[in-house]
Amino acid sequence: MKAVLRTLLATATTLFGLLFVTFLISRMLPADPVLAVVGDHASQALVDRTRIELGLDKPLLVQFGLYIGNVLQGDLGQSVRTGEPIASELARVFPATLELATLGTLIGVLAGVPLGILAALRKDTLIDHLVRFIGLMGYSFPIFWLGLMGLLVFYATLGVLPGPGRLDFGYEDFVTPITGLMTIDTLLAGDMDLFRNALAHLILPAGLLGYYSLAYISRMTRSLMLGELRQEYIITARVKGVSETKIVWKHALGNIKVPLITVVALSYAGLLEGSVLTETVFSWRGLGLYITDSIFGQDMPAVMGGTIVVGVIFIVINMLTDVAYRFLDPRSR
């Protein structure tokens, strides 16, 4: 119980600090946030009046205090640009990112872990070099370029994959958002055509993110595995004639499972923040695009709201990782 409380307190402090820094940075920007609402042709009188309406005339600390007070009551404020409640805007964009990140991470794990293990087992052979080369490519290509190329090849030229967006253009408005996850919602609506369409739309962006997380996961798996295979107990096992399959899959993998979870969790959290460039190229209205738009639009309440979500994601993922440790690491039982 105490441990839980301590964790919660630390979490709250972290979030508070995060918000404070974001708030300060936003207020130090040389751009006048009022212009986001009234535009450049507005008279000075209107600018001044809007400043008071938005409460921007109050001292900084008072503004921050009011904001925190509202957040504690579950009110994230309203978007400066659209007048919508931030909470409902975030609720609308987050599922899009969740869907993309989950599928991307799945691809990354399913492909990255085996490839990493394979590279470790065949150290310095052609396969190892090949895996490392694939990983390196994933690191060096700019993702937006890969995304656009992917669209050009598979959508524009070959026509085997659909274009940008979460569904074919115009169909998004036909789906009643229940969970906000397009694949689930189309299934719930019992529309198999739209479900297939939603899945097809996920392939390219999720594949791209999957490739990036694969690059990272395979490299980490390889080094963890190599470290493990050098351990004395492995050598002992080999001498005793335990089968190679058992050594690799049971002993070694069993021992690197725990650090591997951290690797995967971090990569997942990273994707959950929303991949700005991927979301931009694919017109995928998720969290990353939302925060970026808000920054450019000087929409401070929205940026702060997005910051809270990102902070909470990291904290939640960290907690889940901790829980997983307790379960999987025999020493912590």
Add this chain to the structure above:
Amino acid sequence: MKQFLKASVFTLSIALTPFATVHAATPKDTLVMAWVFDDIVTLDPAEIYEVSGSEFMANVYDRLVTLDEKDPSKLRNVIAESWSVSEDGKTFTFKIRPNNTFFSGNPVTGEDVEFSVERYVLLDKNPAFIMNQFGLTKENVRDKVRLVDPMTVEIELDQAYAPSFFLNCVSYTTAVVDKKEVLSHEENGDFGNGWLKRNYAGSGPFFLKAWKPNESLVLEANPKYFDGAPTIKRVLAKNVVESATQQLLLEKGDVDVARNLTGDQLAAVRKNADITIDAETKATLWYMGLNVKNPILAKPEVRQAMKYLVDYKGMADSIFAGTGTIHQTFVPSRQLGALDETPFSFDLAKAKELLAKAGLPDGFSVTMDTTNKSETRNLADAIQSSMSKAGIKIELKVADNKTTLTRYRASEHDIYIGQWGSDYWDPHSNTDGYLNAPLAKRNQWEVPGLVDKVFAARDEKDPVKRAQMYKDLQSMALEESPYVIILQQVENAAVRKEVKGFVLGPTFDLNLYRHVTK
């Protein structure tokens, strides 16, 4: 081991199998458009002041009168069946068209018109100033806008103005809203603004069906529209920020119209037989504002020299091919009294001569504020390099649009480069902007008696004389002003050839969907 590998390879191959997708051509009765409309902050016509928002308004709300989209020197009656002006030129009377209904089914009456016009002034948002120009204030507007009978409204102005000036303004700021509907959503005396920001209460050719800010906008045809229901049933616009993505969608036929292609993308699309490009000059100018607070820029010869150091033709032919035409005076072409003269071209010898006269034969150093939008950046880079030939060293201060504007509004710049467009289709809009406020103030340029001339031209009743007064002001500005006006914007819409009747009008709001057929 092998089995595990096999299993994961199999999973991957399933995940990456190209699905035979249901390819959706756009529905026959729907106009599908890729468009950047993230500037929209409100859907309330008494608050709308953004470019995209105004276009939305023009398609779903009717105004008393509107400009003819083919010939902006003509007016069309819309909500008004006819109008007249009193002997002394101070009172305009509008007869309201009968048998016209709102989205709610309520009839359009004089009371709605009276309420809508007053609401602009009482809400006191951005467009209010257009009505304030005629002496309509929060205090007096309820008296000055009156019902004569249930279907007749009169508006009394504080003095006589050029009738064309008043009507041009009215053609933008008299979107008529459904009084009953709007007032039923009123909260703390906001005239229903909180509700109307995101909802709809009009009588235009289209109704608002759905709106997700920065995401999608769905309009549905008004089957009872007085001037004939639109042929298409629906308009679906999606906010596609990346112009390369817009191009792809258009070429694949996933959208009917792409609204924001860049110059080189337009050139690429031009080669495609399935696509036509509509282009229309808009009343928006690219210009440089020289702040005369800077003692060097205060010298008239220096300002003239700079006007000879811009490669107008080079830019109009390359980076602005298809998106801008050379224009050097402050009244956009096709507006009343527009002086389409282009006395300046890149002339190094002349510029050097002028600089020598100003006592700066070797040039000088100065900063220029520019936004990071690629078009503006390209313009700024080209100017930086052509100016350097005469020894004028321009240091670019690049920032996002709002930061740059914040500095410009506070007059903290040496040179600002960007756009300024007319708020309404009348020469007074830009004349007032450039010669009085805000631009003359931002660039700290003051000429005794000039503001009086601006207002005299505004109030001149004889259109021929009025046009001449504007021409004289523009000639003066060519010689003396701190503005290097470079190009007039050309807006493009790339349209698939099966779509006919998509109209780009002369003003930023009159891009109309009601004539579209597929």
